[in-house]
Every structure is written in structure tokens, then in C-alpha cells.
Amino acid sequence: MIRFIRTIKQNNYFYLIQQFTITDFKLRYSHSVLGYLWSLLNPLLMFGVLYFIFSVFMRFGGIEHYQVYLLSGIMLYGFFNETTSSGMTSLFTKSSLLNKVNFPRIIIPLSSTLTNTITILLNMVILSIFIAFSGVNVNYSAFFSVLILFELIIFSLGVSLFLSAFYLKFRDLQHIWGVLLQLGFWATPIIYPIDIVPIKYHIIFKINPMARLIQNFRMVVIMGQVPGLRNIIYNIAMTFLIFFVGFIIFQKRQKYFAEWL
16 A cells, blocks of 8 residues: 555656546536536435435434434435445446556546545535534534545445456446445435334444444534544444455456456
């Protein structure tokens, strides 16, 4: 990892990362009428549908500040969904460059993650507006949301590296991952509160990294509480463990990328 950072600095690959990131963001909405507004409308439209269903028909609206509770979960999980899905196929999308230009291959999934980071930052602006009008009593604990977002970005990048390292050879992975993301959505307390789930199943949330990140985000933003030290250390360790596993696997398999294309 340290060697990679040194390589980036010595060869001035920061410009290449910047260009990949900006270009990907522009191309994503280049042929749509609303353009960049879709990066804001997608989570809001999903929020509108789910809020109507689960606050009117299924009565989850009893959760304090349910609008912010639901929207924050949708935005954070949506980032993970979009980042890992686009990161997984990023090498294939830019396959024309892999055999023609010499640069660290990890730049491609990294740029894909940064592209989605722009989207989540824009979404946080919308979420802040919701918070301002929802009556949430925001205090100093909200500053910890920056740490949680950083953990989410690193965690998503690690998963993206892992997936992209295998996708070129196993194209079925895209469909398998799509199913797993759907299962993960319902196995994460995005719509519902953990309290309605029997205690014997709470182990699912404890071992689910996205559940922990989303719950911690809500804790510092909505509840105004700071996670315990053990909680913080565990999440940081988990985040970087997954990142380094993805990084190592990517580095070991990248010599086969050109062959698999």
C-alpha cells in the first residue's frame, strides 16, 4: 500500500485519477435530460416510495425522525451499492486502456469510487436540508459522521477491489452480486428498526458491516450520541481489514487482467 502511494506521487498519477473521476461523473448523466440532478433524485424518489409504504401501511413511522432515519439509510446503502457495482465492472469498462497505457490498474476502481464519492457528498447536502427541517437536535456528535463516511468509502473501495479482481474472469459475478446486494438491503436496518427483529437474529447486524456503519451514522446525527470506543475501534479495524484484503488480492491478480480481457 505504501509503495503504491509512493508510485502515485512519483509519477504524478493524481492528474490521471482526477480526469478518470470527473469524466466518469460527466458520462454517467451525459445523455439524460435532468443530468446531474439524477444523482440527487434517485435516492429521493426511492425515499418517497419507501416512506409512503412503511409509514402509512406498515407503520414504521413511529421511529423518531423517521424521514431522516430512512433517507440516511437509503443514501449510505445506495452509495455502497453503486460503488461496488460500478467498481466491479470498471476494469472491463476501461478495457481499451489496459493493453495500451501503462499505469497502476488500481487507479480505475479507485476513480470509480471517487466518482460515487462526489454523489454521496451531494446527497449529504440534501440530507442536511432534511435534518434542518425535521427538528433533529444536532450537536457535536455529528462531527463523527465524517469519520463514518470515510469508513464507508474505504470499505466500499476494498469490496470493489476484491470484486473487480475476479470479474474479468467470472462475468457471472455481476448477477450474483446484484442478488447479494438485494439480500443485504433487507438484512440491513434501512427501513425497519432493529427492535422489531428477534434478539436471536441480532448477530446478523453485528457481523454486517453496512448495518454497523448505518446505525453509527444515525447514532451521531439523529440521536446525538457518540459511539463507544470499542465500537469505533472495531469499525475502523473492520474497514481497513476488508480494504487490505481487497487491495492484496487485486495486486496479486492484476498480472492476469490483460489475459482475461
